[in-house]
Amino acid sequence: MNVGFSFLLFTLWPDTVQRAVSKQRLTSQDKNTVLAAVKDIKVEQKVEATPLLLDILASTQDASIRNASAMALSDLHVIELVPVVSKLLQDESLLSCAGTLIYALRHLDYSSILSELARVVDKGSYEATLMVLMLFEDLPTHTDNYKILLALDILKRDFSSQEDKIKRSYIKKAIRVLEEHIS
Structure with a gap:
């Protein structure tokens, strides 16, 4: 993610150190840092994390980050996951690695x-x-x-x-x- 986008995210989220650190980890350029941050999201952070996770899911080219984001959204029961997965499934190049994306829908309509x-x-x-x-x-x-x-x-x-x-x-x-x- 670019610096301008990261700055915008920091200004929109509540100014707590913990959430700022979580957001910084989610917008990191390091794949392992992003994966760890996605796994650390708690139910209490659902409202703040949902838009960022949906954006990561829709825009990343990394299958493991995409899958981790989809599973985190699924665990949070975020219904907005469904149209994002729908759009991703329209990309034939992703159909070879879509199993986790589809599995993430299991608790949603x-x-x-x-x-x-x-x-x-x-x-x-x-x-x-x-x-x-x-x-x-x-x-x-x-x-x-x-x-x-x-x-x-x-x-x-x-x-x-x-x-x-x-x-x-x-x-x-x-x-x-x-x-x-x-x-």
């Missing part, structure tokens, strides 16, 4: 991004695919049938064009799991 998750079953890594299957199995009961049907359309289209037998079996399982959720 992710029903609004079923279509993006369905796309991961075909295009993502096996880890990411398995995480999507886990989410589909635990789909919130209030999920709109229309969203499920849109995801099913994507999966059925992907199934017909997928040549990899293992991927086809995962797509088939995802279809079966989502069909069970239609009321």
Whole structure:
């Protein structure tokens, strides 16, 4: 992060030494310092930490920092994590390392991004695919049938064009799991 952005963050957060130190660690150029700072965030710091963690999640190119930020937001039950993960899943270059991002959604209402998750079953890594299957199995009961049907359309289209037998079996399982959720 650049100096101007760091200065802005310091002026917006409450002026306590502890929070200033935490913010300084979160905006460090050292990967290990940032990872440690993310892991140290407490529930009491949720309001102050959320915007910065969301920004780090959306902007970092480092997968381990991205994953740590996503897990911290998940542990804090920050619903704003869902649209950020949705946007990240649209970047095909991230689908090979999206398993933790998807896992981070497990305690949140992710029903609004079923279509993006369905796309991961075909295009993502096996880890990411398995995480999507886990989410589909635990789909919130209030999920709109229309969203499920849109995801099913994507999966059925992907199934017909997928040549990899293992991927086809995962797509088939995802279809079966989502069909069970239609009321």
